[in-house]
Structure formats: C-alpha cells, structure tokens
Amino acid sequence: MSEKKIATRDSYGAALVECAEHDSEIVVLDADLAAATKTGMFKKAHPDRFIDCGIAECNMMGVAAGLAASGKKVFASTFAMFAAGRAFEIVRNSIGYPHLPVKICATHAGISVGEDGASHQCCEDIALMRAIPGMTVINPSDDVETKAAIRALVDFDGPAYVRLGRLAVPVINDNESYHFEIGKGVQLKDGSDVTILATGLMVAPALEAAKTLEAEGISARVINIHTIKPLDGDIIRKAAEETGLLVTVEEHNVMGGFGSAVSEFCSENCPIRVVKIGVNDTFGQSGPAAELLDVYGLNAQNIVDTVKRAVSEKK
Structure with a gap:
C-alpha cells in the first residue's frame, strides 16, 4: 500500500479526460458542482461535450437519459445525496426502467464528506441504487481502481452508479498484477x-x-x-x-x-x-x-x- 493519497473524485475527473481523448461520443453532465465533482477537468479539456445543467439534478438525469437514448456515452455527476436521493425517481423511471447506459458518478458519499454535515453525508445511496433492477453499483477503493472502473464503463451496456469520495485515500492497487473486472472481487x-x-x-x-x-x-x-x-x-x-x-x-x-x-x-x-x-x-x-x-x-x-x-x- 502506497503512502500516496488521492481522492477518488480526482481520479474520476482524470479518467474522464483520458477516455475522452480516444472516444468522441463521451458526454459529461454536471449539476453546478464541476469544481467539486472534478468534472471541471473534462469541461476544460472538452468544453463542447460538457453540459452544466445547473442546480436541477432531476432534470440532469432526464437530459442524461435522452442523450444516452440517442447513442451518446453519458456520465452524469453531482453529490451522492442529490444523485441517489433527490433524483431517485428520475433515475428509476427514466434510466433504470428503459435500461439506458447512463453512468451516474456520484461524489461526496458517506460520513467522510465531513463538515458539510448530515444533510450532505449520504449513507443510503448503495441501498437506493442496488434496489433498482439492472443497476450496476461500483464503489472503488482507490485511484487505480477508480480509473479502471471508468474505463470499463465507457462501453458498458446498461446503467451504473459509481460511488466516489471527497477524502484523499491511500493508493493500494498500484501493482502490475492488479486487474479490474466489473462484478469480480x-x-x-x-x-x-x-x-x-x-x-x-x-x-x-x-x-x-x-x-x-x-x-x-x-x-x-x-x-x-x-x-x-x-x-x-x-x-x-x-x-x-x-x-x-x-x-x-x-x-x-x-x-x-x-x-x-x-x-x-x-x-x-x-x-x-x-x-x-x-x-x-x-x-x-x-x-x-x-x-x-x-x-x-x-x-x-x-x-x-x-x-x-x-x-x-x-x-
């Protein structure tokens, strides 16, 4: 385990930029939190493929569903409390029910959100998302795993929820033998x-x-x-x-x-x-x-x- 610590939200932003260099169909949506979710990295690199939907998370999920239905590879981000909580009904009915390949990458999950307090510390998102039929739920452990998960999800056929954190965490998978596969521990x-x-x-x-x-x-x-x-x-x-x-x-x-x-x-x-x-x-x-x-x-x-x-x- 490395002494180096990186927040998985940072890893997510970096992975989006990397993947988009090789795939022009990737589109990223955010709900006025690009600096915090780190989708701002993608916005800077590919402004023509970034949409800020404003503080309107439910609408963002609807937009994501429409783009995915038209063939785009969509990543939609905001805090976990808003992605899984506030927008649950839209995620269920507009993304989960038609089984659209929208990748919901939610940051600031769990107690480690810290000073933002109980209103933002979402400790219910895994329960909510795994209850949606056909929804894949991924909770990466570090920088290496987060980047591998995002790469794997670019062409993944179906909706997915990725849980990301605010707190910097140790890098534990930085070895040549590490292999990421959706659904495999x-x-x-x-x-x-x-x-x-x-x-x-x-x-x-x-x-x-x-x-x-x-x-x-x-x-x-x-x-x-x-x-x-x-x-x-x-x-x-x-x-x-x-x-x-x-x-x-x-x-x-x-x-x-x-x-x-x-x-x-x-x-x-x-x-x-x-x-x-x-x-x-x-x-x-x-x-x-x-x-x-x-x-x-x-x-x-x-x-x-x-x-x-x-x-x-x-x-």
Whole structure:
C-alpha cells in the first residue's frame, strides 16, 4: 500500500479526460458542482461535450437519459445525496426502467464528506441504487481502481452508479498484477480464521487491521469488493467455506448496503455468520472527516476489535 493519497473524485475527473481523448461520443453532465465533482477537468479539456445543467439534478438525469437514448456515452455527476436521493425517481423511471447506459458518478458519499454535515453525508445511496433492477453499483477503493472502473464503463451496456469520495485515500492497487473486472472481487491477503470483506475507502483500513490481527495470532483474509451489484458470489462463497466467518466493512448504513447484500447472498447460498461494520442506522454530524470516521468506528482499530470478538465467539 502506497503512502500516496488521492481522492477518488480526482481520479474520476482524470479518467474522464483520458477516455475522452480516444472516444468522441463521451458526454459529461454536471449539476453546478464541476469544481467539486472534478468534472471541471473534462469541461476544460472538452468544453463542447460538457453540459452544466445547473442546480436541477432531476432534470440532469432526464437530459442524461435522452442523450444516452440517442447513442451518446453519458456520465452524469453531482453529490451522492442529490444523485441517489433527490433524483431517485428520475433515475428509476427514466434510466433504470428503459435500461439506458447512463453512468451516474456520484461524489461526496458517506460520513467522510465531513463538515458539510448530515444533510450532505449520504449513507443510503448503495441501498437506493442496488434496489433498482439492472443497476450496476461500483464503489472503488482507490485511484487505480477508480480509473479502471471508468474505463470499463465507457462501453458498458446498461446503467451504473459509481460511488466516489471527497477524502484523499491511500493508493493500494498500484501493482502490475492488479486487474479490474466489473462484478469480480479482488483478494488482497490470504487468511484462514476470518474474512474481512471491504468496499470503497474502508479497504485500506481493512488491510491495516489484518496486519495488526496477524501480529496477534489471527489470520485474516482481506477481499476488496468493488462491485456491490452484481456481487461476486464465487469469491464470497469460497471465503465463507474456508474461513467460517465473514466481517463486512463499509462507509454506509449497515441497513440495505454492502453488508446487507453479503448477508442476503449467504443466507441463500452458504449460511454463515456475517458481522457488519458500518454506520449503525444513524445520521452523521458535522466535523473533520478523519475524526468522524473514528467517531463512527470506521477505522482499523474498530475492525480489529470487532474481528477479535467475532473470532472468540466462533471458537
């Protein structure tokens, strides 16, 4: 894991510019937040293919649907609270229902939005988006994975929601062996006592926690699940059978999110105990992002403590 930290929203902006150099059909929409979502990078490079829809997120999703129906490769961005929350009905009926290839790339998701507070800290977006039939949901862990996801989505046939963050996070996938594939998890560390399934910015703390656990005699497997829908059932089933205990980690409400998706899969395919770490059915509050992550237990130490309790109960 590199000491370098990059916010996935920055990676998104850079990837858009890169992809557009080779594909003239890419069009980017934003809702008056281009500087924050980093679509401003695309606007500067390709102003003729950028549309600022203003503070009208529902309208933006309708425009995105129309452009996609006419053959354009559309990326639409705003904050997660507005993309998944305010515009939900339009996303469902105008993008999801006709299964149009609009890529909704929402930034400023989760508690790590920080000082903007509960009104902007969207911890419900995964639940909302994965409930839409046919919607692919991706939550990349770092710079490398975000860029790979955007490249993969350019020609992807169908709607997709990509969850991006405001906070700079460690680069963990900067190795030659890394391979991104929609719907396939990535095992980052082997282990035999427990499997930690992490998504998004919680992947780095999961790796840190596994290192601490190893020193304390607990062998923890770590798997990065960047695609929450469709979920990689094969890697989860294998981990369940081989380690006998799963712990999910997400910067999202534990209800309806990543942990719920894993629990649903396991209840039908490989009944096993699933312990969920996330935001425990509460709203956020205003404060520095790093401090808020600690307040809500979204850190390596809480993962260590939770895993130790779960492993002791397993025995």
